[in-house]
Amino acid sequence: MPKITFIDVNGNSRECEVPSGISVMEGAIQNGIEGILAICGGSCACSTCHSYIDEAWMAVVGKPDEIEDSTLELALDRRPNSRLTCQIEVTDALDGLVVHVAQNDG
């Protein structure tokens, strides 16, 4: 099972096993990662699953598509490595991924 490291806004880091086929957001929720709210349940409508992808992983994870790019406009502090984690599907290729959770209000 791919392992993903989540670093929350307080700097707490945790490595979690996340099954392939679900989203990075769902992996965070299942593991109780602070700061991933996901109020729209992964419909790319709320931006409350916003995170920063570790620079080293940007090439593998890729860029947001049009709808995600638009939804990211709602995020508080958007950066070049911003992604909505509900739009990233976990695959074996993401084994070792490092995700920095952004400030999501609520």
Add this chain to the structure above:
Amino acid sequence: MATAPYIVVGGGQAGLQVCDSLRKFGYEGELLLIGEEPVLPYQRPPLSKHYLGGDLDAARLSFRPASHYEKLGIALRLGVRVTAIDRERREVVCSDGSRLAYARLALTTGTRVRELACPGADHPAVCYVRTLADSDHLRAALAEAHRLVVVGGGFIGLEVAAVARKQGKEVVVIEALDRLMARAVSPQVSDFYAALHRRHGVDVRLSTGVSAIEPAASGVQVLTGRDEAFAADVVVAGIGVVANDEIAAAAGLACRNGIVVDACARTSDPLIVAAGDCTMHMNGFLGRELRLESVQNAVDQARVAAGTMCEQPEPYVQVPWFWSDQYDVKLQMAGIGMPCEQSVLRGDPAAGAFSYFYFRDGRLCGADSVNRPADHMACRRLLAQGTMMTPAQVGDEGVDLMQIARG
């Protein structure tokens, strides 16, 4: 005597959000969430979309795993219905016979489906979509069915129609009004969706009422006021919802097509707040009373309710938003567009990507976007900031709305 817990009645999206936000606001006392459905709070939107289509398992619908409730100290009583509120003794009465004292109470009881009232409507072929159990039932019924009749051309009925067409079923949609989704979108958007469904092979019947449902040799016949008969194996009725406000009304709280709350989610009892689909609330964005059925409203109003319970009242002013997925077309709604005085097109309906921006009292009040996510998000930001926009600006594709929204 120990202080009584805060109790939240209704284990849906609003109920969970009240609990989470109470902890965020610093409430450290006992917290109890009572829900009639026997499962952890879950998302309803997929019930008429991916989940119905079969590409999601039920476990993925839960908002949070069981460990979340443990971690936050949220005690759960699931499969239990609150049957009465004894305001004098500050207790709720439960279906299992227990009486539980509360220090403060939040009502997040949501809505239930409006049932078809015509003769024969109690036939087992007639289905609804509100709960996980409903969606499971419909999923199983559709697997055996060839012909589906959808009564009601609103969001849920149309989403079910789209899923069923993808599965190759014959689908008829019967709508009493002269256009689809009439309560929420403009006539232009309704027309686009009628054409979209017809292009996908749905028989869309507008201005048509259902008069009766009669058993047939196989399935049923759905009879209309125009003397037509449509054969169906399954009938899905999506004709709106009714607020679950009876326990509030019986306890003497003001109710009017929902539990009446002010801008800070207070009911007429200072110890009781309410949030989500069940409320007739003072909507700060709109500036008048309204009942909304959406994820946005459930979450934002629940946060306000939790703040009020923690003596940190803030009025509910957030911009409404909503979405609906039908086929590969995404409808996104910002603000409250209807009724409007002017609607302005941006983009090209023929190309399947456009928005209508709506103006009321000379101000931008909302937009419906079809496969135009950037317009939708720009509109949400513009509305949140109260930016003055003109019809000419929003209609001109040369004007970068997001740029204006970013300020």
